Amino acid sequence: xxxxxxxxxxxxxxxxxxxxxxxxxxxxxxxxxxxxxxxxxxxxxxxxxxxxxxxxxxxxxxx
Numbered sequence: 001x002x003x004x005x006x007x008x009x010x011x012x013x014x015x016x017x018x019x020x021x022x023x024x025x026x027x028x029x030x031x032x033x034x035x036x037x038x039x040x041x042x043x044x045x046x047x048x049x050x051x052x053x054x055x056x057x058x059x060x061x062x063x
Contacts, residue, residue, distance in 0.1 A: 007041035009049055017055035 024034040037045050
């Protein structure tokens with residue numbers, strides 16, 4: 001076990017095919033800040049992640 005704690009935010013974005021780095025680039029947020037966002041798993045951030053589209057090959061080219 002790696003000791004990582006996966007929050008609801010982590011689970012949601014992984015399910016949609018995103019990494020924290022990719023979301024940070026999309027949202028204009030640093031990698032460090034994305035780590036904080038994912039760790040806090042506030043309702044606001046979960047709502048924002050819920051609005052992310054599922055990644056597809058086409059979408060990956062746009063990001």
